[in-house]
Amino acid sequence: MDFMVFQYPMITVQACLDGILLGILFALIAYGMALQWGVMNIINIAQGDLVILGGYIAYFMYLYGIHPAWGVIVAPVIMYFLGVIIYKLVINKVVDRDLFISILATFGISILFMQLMNFAFGADVVLANSDYGTTMLFNNNVVLPNSKLFSAFISILFAICLVIYMKKSKLGRAIRATAQNARAAKILGVDTEKVYAATFGINAALCGVAGALISITFTIHPYMGLPYTIRSFMIVIVAGLGNLPGVAMSGMGLGVFEEFADYILGTEFRIGSVFLLLVLILVYRRFKLSRKREYLK
Amino acid sequence: MRLNKIILSFVSALVILFSTSVASFAKVVGDKIILGAAISLTGKYSSNGVHTQNGYNMAVDRINSMGGVKVGGKTYKFDIIYYDDESNPKRAAQLAERLISQDGVEFMLGPYSSGLTKAIAPVTEKYGVPMVEANGASRSLFTKGYKYLFAVLAPANLYLDVAIDLAVEKNNGKPVTVAMAFEQDAFSQDVRLGVLDAIKRTGSKKVIDDKLPKELNDMAATLVKVKQMKPDVLVVSGHTKGALTAIRQIAEMKVDVPMLAMTHCDAAKLSKQHGKNSQYALCASQWHKTLTYKDNFFKDGMTYAADFEKEFGYDPPYQSAESSAALLVFKDAFERANSFDQKKVRDALAATNMQTFYGNIKFAPGGQNVDKPMVLFQVMCDDSGKCENKVVAPTKWASAKLIHPVPKWSER
Numbered sequence: 154m155d156f157m158v159f160q161y162p163m164i165t166v167q168a169c170l171d172g173i174l175l176g177i178l179f180a181l182i183a184y185g186m187a188l189q190w191g192v193m194n195i196i197n198i199a200q201g202d203l204v205i206l207g208g209y210i211a212y213f214m215y216l217y218g219i220h221p222a223w224g225v226i227v228a229p230v231i232m233y234f235l236g237v238i239i240y241k242l243v244i245n246k247v248v249d250r251d252l253f254i255s256i257l258a259t260f261g262i263s264i265l266f267m268q269l270m271n272f273a274f275g276a277d278v279v280l281a282n283s284d285y286g287t288t289m290l291f292n293n294n295v296v297l298p299n300s301k302l303f304s305a306f307i308s309i310l311f312a313i314c315l316v317i318y319m320k321k322s323k324l325g326r327a328i329r330a331t332a333q334n335a336r337a338a339k340i341l342g343v344d345t346e347k348v349y350a351a352t353f354g355i356n357a358a359l360c361g362v363a364g365a366l367i368s369i370t371f372t373i374h375p376y377m378g379l380p381y382t383i384r385s386f387m388i389v390i391v392a393g394l395g396n397l398p399g400v401a402m403s404g405m406g407l408g409v410f411e412e413f414a415d416y417i418l419g420t421e422f423r424i425g426s427v428f429l430l431l432v433l434i435l436v437y438r439r440f441k442l443s444r445k446r447e448y449l450k
Numbered sequence: 451m452r453l454n455k456i457i458l459s460f461v462s463a464l465v466i467l468f469s470t471s472v473a474s475f476a477k478v479v480g481d482k483i484i485l486g487a488a489i490s491l492t493g494k495y496s497s498n499g500v501h502t503q504n505g506y507n508m509a510v511d512r513i514n515s516m517g518g519v520k521v522g523g524k525t526y527k528f529d530i531i532y533y534d535d536e537s538n539p540k541r542a543a544q545l546a547e548r549l550i551s552q553d554g555v556e557f558m559l560g561p562y563s564s565g566l567t568k569a570i571a572p573v574t575e576k577y578g579v580p581m582v583e584a585n586g587a588s589r590s591l592f593t594k595g596y597k598y599l600f601a602v603l604a605p606a607n608l609y610l611d612v613a614i615d616l617a618v619e620k621n622n623g624k625p626v627t628v629a630m631a632f633e634q635d636a637f638s639q640d641v642r643l644g645v646l647d648a649i650k651r652t653g654s655k656k657v658i659d660d661k662l663p664k665e666l667n668d669m670a671a672t673l674v675k676v677k678q679m680k681p682d683v684l685v686v687s688g689h690t691k692g693a694l695t696a697i698r699q700i701a702e703m704k705v706d707v708p709m710l711a712m713t714h715c716d717a718a719k720l721s722k723q724h725g726k727n728s729q730y731a732l733c734a735s736q737w738h739k740t741l742t743y744k745d746n747f748f749k750d751g752m753t754y755a756a757d758f759e760k761e762f763g764y765d766p767p768y769q770s771a772e773s774s775a776a777l778l779v780f781k782d783a784f785e786r787a788n789s790f791d792q793k794k795v796r797d798a799l800a801a802t803n804m805q806t807f808y809g810n811i812k813f814a815p816g817g818q819n820v821d822k823p824m825v826l827f828q829v830m831c832d833d834s835g836k837c838e839n840k841v842v843a844p845t846k847w848a849s850a851k852l853i854h855p856v857p858k859w860s861e862r
Contacts, residue, residue: 161678175668271493271494271496276494276495277497278690278691279723280694280698280723282725287703287704296677296702298703372698375494376494377667416671416674416675419661420661420666420669421660421663423663424663424665425663
């Protein structure tokens with residue numbers, strides 16, 4: 154135990170800011186998961202692997218001399234189509250089965266992606282340099298890498314765009330209608346099959362954005378997806394489905410929690426503390442995974 | 451009746467065919483000495499696994515083309531059976547079992563990483579199969595009393611203790627303050643023990659002692675503490691991800707520390723991935739091509755590096771060099787034993803005392819190589835941003851002078 158984080162106020166500020174910036178990024182991934190979970194009742198274990206794949210897209214742009222920040226635009230486009238393909242190939246075959254089958258299927262996709270990425274890109278740890286520099290605050294006592302600020306800004310931007318899209322566009326309304334009551338939506342002429350495919354695609358696209366940001370801010374390698382899946386799962390459980398402000402708040406909360414756990418318990422317990430928190434919250438909320446399923450083919 | 455006969459002859463033909471094909475894998479066939487190796491060709495160690503395999507292959511080709519191994523007045527050539535252990539210790543142990551009991555291999559080469567070597571060593575030990583390994587440096591490998599395990603590399607606890615000594619030397623012999631961040635795996639924790647020994651020996655003080663998780667990609671918290679405590683030395687060991695994460699965040703957070711020492715810089719291609727940000731980092735290495743060790747097969751480090759580059763298209767990391775050295779050790783031991791008896795070869799290995807392009811090799815009773823010190827190099831960049839690793843310690847091989855203390859970020 155080390156309580157240094159409370160002894161120096163500047164470190165407390167630093168930990169909070171780091172946590173919030175990180176949390177915004179987590180919230181973006183979690184929002185994709187919540188959307189998909191809410192609409193088609195699928196818990197996507199491959200979420201983290203989609204994120205890492207998005208990261209590799211940005212990394213390859215960087216390798217070929219394009220600034221990795223463009224990955225934020227390119228990765229979601231590629232990932233959207235990949236998401237739709239995954240839906241057509243796998244998800245639509247299991248989406249009307251019980252929750253367990255869909256978890257197994259996405260778990261399989263996760264393993265497949267991990268190995269394919271390892272095969273295609275190698276097991277090396279890689280990163281994309283943005284050269285964005287650093288912002289110093291409070292007489293140089295608090296440092297914020299601009300890459301973190303950039304990723305928080307882009308995450309917020311994408312979240313806002315998505316909210317507007319869901320409210321205003323035809324597809325957005327169809328998605329929300331399907332989430333509320335798939336049967337009624339279908340009767341009223343919504344092509345639910347198309348809605349499901351688009352939802353999976355949008356989720357993959359959000360993962361792509363987040364991945365590109367992670368490759369700019371942190372490091373990526375093929376086996377790093379699971380912690381991101383767990384984090385978004387946890388954020389969604391805390392926030393509930395279809396509750397965007399909740400997702401944002403619990404994302405930032407998780408980010409700050411992780412930072413403080415890191416300082417107090419040590420970096421080695423960082424991910425462990427997230428798991429522990431997950432267990433506590435599951436027990437506390439007695440979250441019902443077996444909630445009524447509403448899928449219509 | 452006739453049908454029975456046909457079936458019988460068919461089956462016996464199959465049996466004969468099968469047994470000969472198994473026999474063809476046995477240890478020494480015709481003029482071939484067959485070695486076995488489980489290597490990580492897929493999975494998380496696959497890049498270093500390939501470096502290891504390339505090192506083995508390079509040495510096999512070289513030794514074979516330069517006359518092979520002479521035992522009992524006859525010349526033999528090396529051949530290796532490889533299996534992919536998928537970077538998985540359980541699989542590695544199974545494959546070792548298979549190499550020995552099914553393929554009949556009687557001499558083994560090591561896999562990549564301490565963890566996998568740890569998985570294989572009990573198997574080779576059980577069957578009394580001599581194993582020369584080049585990529586398992588964990589101290590715990592050499593304290594179990596293994597009789598058939600020989601490592602050409604220096605044990606992990608020697609990786610970074612030199613850095614502490616160097617810092618004390620630069621501090622006019624006065625003790626220093628040390629911040630440590632080590633991953634929680636067998637190798638890094640052994641490096642940590644070595645650093646702790648050095649801290650104790652020099653009367654220095656550790657001010658931060660963080661453990662890093664396996665899925666590390668953010669060590670901002672540790673670095674904030676470093677900024678606050680202002681230690682004289684920061685030591686980081688967490689394989690390639692540790693090295694890459696540390697350099698990225700030290701540069702981004704503008705952490706000023708007089709000395710930064712780590713492991714796995716060359717495997718992480720630090721200077722290529724980070725350019726000038728990696729400048730002044732001190733890195734522990736088993737080998738560097740500018741060292742002046744010599745042998746008859748590869749001549750010296752520079753020649754080895756040039757030949758390796760010609761064959762595989764990249765500069766050899768030390769993982770390849772030490773793997774090549776393992777074959778030189780086997781050849782030497784076979785010739786001195788003048789026999790393929792496993793016990794005799796084992797005794798000959800234990801008595802090894804030779805120089806290779808990779809360094810001097812002499813095994814302690816535990817199996818580790820005690821005759822080869824680690825080297826430290828420092829990443830140095832010129833104004834155009836081109837970076838190179840230059841050996842700065844021990845002084846005997848130094849090709850450049852250590853830059854100490856590291857200039858502050860505000861002055862770079």
